[in-house]
Amino acid sequence: MPIRETEAMVLRSHPLGESDRIVTFLTRSVGKLRGVAKGARRSRRRFGSNLEPLSRVRLEYFEREGSDLARIEAADLLESFYRLQEDPERAAVLACLAEVADAFAREQQEDEAYFRLLRAVLAAIRDGLDLERAARYFEVWTHRLHGVLPPLSSCARCQGGLSGRGGIYDRREGDVLCRRCAPQRPPGSVPLTKVSPGDLAGRPAEGRPGALGPLAALAEALFFDLTERRFKSYDVLRSLRRGH
Ligand SMILES: [Zn+2]
Known part of the structure; x- marks a missing residue:
């Protein structure tokens, strides 16, 4: 299987066994994608904090035959929204966006407009857009795009x-x-x-x-x-x- 590459945003991640994580991404080219990040729990050497929610990364992955879980090869950080989440209310609103995106993104099929919507709304929040307006905008367009x-x-x-x-x-x-x-x-x-x-x-x-x-x-x-x-x-x- 060839290695694939796409830009992606982390929607959520949860532990798998002692050492791995399962990470859900909204990608630019294949919609929602879930993959296993080997060793991401045990060591920070390979993935660092790049798999934190809403990190924007350049993702490299392999599809695995007979599985809807990809194997994450690399996730190079392009932009972190970690700092934005230091404010509890802002962090809670961002968690809403991630949960909505996880529920509505098309799975393993192109959904580039949705990827661009999430990226644009996050950038707007980073640049000071009012949280209510940002959330409503994201919700309305989530429904419209789908x-x-x-x-x-x-x-x-x-x-x-x-x-x-x-x-x-x-x-x-x-x-x-x-x-x-x-x-x-x-x-x-x-x-x-x-x-x-x-x-x-x-x-x-x-x-x-x-x-x-x-x-x-x-x-x-x-x-x-x-x-x-x-x-x-x-x-x-x-x-x-x-x-x-
Ligand atoms: Zn009427």
């Missing part, structure tokens, strides 16, 4: 625009409806009032406090409905913000 974001600017039933009174996301139908088509809010629906199409397009208007709240609720509803699980990192972030 074809699961319902159209947000018009009603799915009557095609009327939603800019005036807003609408709701009806979880049973998986669609956004206007207030006329859904006069009563169905159970579990997410109100999208006060969200302008600009907010939803990932270009949030400046200085509208709370404008991103409905988007956060929509993202979490979609995450749950699509994956049927709660994202642990979001719970961690919530309890951190509550102060315990």
Whole structure:
């Protein structure tokens, strides 16, 4: 098997036996990839701290016949986000991004737009972008790039625009409806009032406090409905913000 090379970001890593680690990457050329890093637990000589979450690396790996686990040959550090994670809230938000990427990245098939999205959002956070905006942007585009974001600017039933009174996301139908088509809010629906199409397009208007709240609720509803699980990192972030 030939050695392969790609740029990648570490999404997570966990111990395998006494001396190895299993590492999940979002790669530029083959989407999500999992591989074994031999000796990464026992010695730091080969991989150093390059396999920390969200490190951007140049990855060399071998595919292994009959296994979906690659063998990691090298991971040379291109950029570390270790310092950014010294702040607990920022670290918690970054953990959310990594968990979402792990759930949505296409496995062992090209997903370059998603790789570039994660890289760009991390760079923006490093350069000081507000954490809420960064998280909402990442969530909306995660759904959009993977074809699961319902159209947000018009009603799915009557095609009327939603800019005036807003609408709701009806979880049973998986669609956004206007207030006329859904006069009563169905159970579990997410109100999208006060969200302008600009907010939803990932270009949030400046200085509208709370404008991103409905988007956060929509993202979490979609995450749950699509994956049927709660994202642990979001719970961690919530309890951190509550102060315990
Ligand atoms: Zn309608």
